[in-house]
Amino acid sequence: MFWNLPLIAVVALILIALAIIVFKKNLIKVFLGIVILESAVNLFLITLGYREGGIAPIYTNAPQATMVLPTPQALTLTSIVIGVATSALLLSFAIVIWKKYGSIDIDRIRRLRE
């Protein structure tokens, strides 16, 4: 029962993340929005592979039982690794912006337009 709950959470998280990315002015908060978006997508992938009452997909000496799908877990792992690299690069950009502009307010990061 309630197996739709994770999917509802995914949609809610995606909407929250998009709202943060669009409306927040602080660069760090925008980055947090992106991280939440990544987590939402990861939760979506994991939910795809979940089977009710399933056990970890390890074949050695496994009892005869339902297993969850291993592929989405592998995808999620890859996606988490990529997410770490993404966050690291975004934060390093924030550091340079802070040093050069003295602000991380996105309304004040617009020297390009001038």
Place this chain on the structure above:
Amino acid sequence: MIPAFIVENSPALMIIVPLVAAFLSPFIGRISSTVRSIWVGGAMAVTSAIALILALDVYSAGTRLYVFGASAASAAIPPDSGGIPIRIIFEIDPMSALMLVITAISGFSIIVYSLSSERSHTGLESYYTLYLLMITGILGMVSTGDIFNFFVFLEILSLASAGLIAYRIDGGVAVEAALKYFVLSTIGALAILVAIGIYYGQYNALNMAMIAARMQFSVLDQVALVLIIAALAMKCGAVPMHFWTPDAYSMAPSSITALLVVASQASLYGLFRTVFTLYNVTLNAATVGWLLIILGVLSMVVGVTMAIPQKNVKRLMAYHAVSQTGYMLLGVGVGLAVLGNQSLLDAFGYMAMEGGIFHIINHAMYKGLLFLTAGAIFLRLGTYNLNRMGGLGHSMKWTMLFFVIGALAIAGIPPFNGFASKLMIYESVFVFNPLLAVIAMVVSILTLASFVKVFHSIFMGPALPEYAEVKEAPMPMLAGMGILAVVVILFGLFPGIVVESLIAPAAHALVDQGAYIGAVLGGA
């Protein structure tokens, strides 16, 4: 002549060589900068050679399948997997091979150019590492047959490109441009990941051929299609989502801008691959075809009108890049709009697609050339501002020659390659809808007008006293530009041969979904 081992394993080698070379280059750079130059130049030359060998093999022997973790390509579907290709598969058909040719030529000529243009800068370890990672990402994106693998290479490409756009911090402005690009491409990549999840949830497969074979075009598939088209159209700089393009293109070092053009083409390839191979006739071809056509026309018109008033030469060229992307979307979109109707496809659909695809390779060559000339001018003058240039025709004769070749090619003047592909687009699109062809021609005229102005303000007029010391660009930079210029001229002089041998197989490979599926699943 070429050892069979290399030909057989070329899909893996062309990923491994730049990847290993990328991570070794900071260590090798410790020895001396000359050794590093030889190392990265050599690695790129080997990568280009392998990619060209592979492309040649695909053009002569047909679609190549490379199954990672298996001894032979026939083991694509393991016997105990229930008929699902669970291994990661590279599938290189003529369309992918064309993209390999583009990447090989551009990648090699740009690194030759970089060896000299970046010599006096700091942080070269990371420059070359990220450069080779970009090459890895592009080559992987265009040859993979696994949709999750496509996402991984896309992310490698985005991370490396963002790092390189911000490479010259330039008072923080370059970082601002990189930030804009990277936030957008991360959100786009996550949209693609959601679409991949949707496919996996429905079809239990990540292999593109398998998904294509099982495609139902349900409501969920439509959601996935929208997500992928939006994300990849943003990454290739089509108009409603083009605003990162001028910033990123103008702030990156010129050599990287030339490579970013190729990277955008790789996203365009992903877009075409999704629409034609994953969906093909199951989708409502007319609707999606017109969607691409409208994106294309908007890009052409908005790109060129925004380009005309620009004062920064690279910003101006970047807006022209947006405009030229529109031609490719227009050509291939017309082909898509008549997909499934064999008589219309034979009448003008194939020709429109060939024009659009031919324009991809032409654009990568002449646009790369133009950005490289802009870099050479910046190296000598230290400014991109058109109002502060003038009279360079006296001192930079070779750069002027290359600029003229690139400018005439982008404006579609014979005998350069831009003319050949644009003529194919005009002729075929005119049969489909005369108004679209008229718009395309007007945009081309505006492009010419814009480049005449740029040419005049950079090179014509008396030699300015403040630039009396200006010399010609150094030899390696001229060599890099020369390679691209020769390709531009050759493609312009012999368009028939190029279309016959490179472009037509690519267009037919895109349309023929059955062959793509059959190569993996065997007998479609």
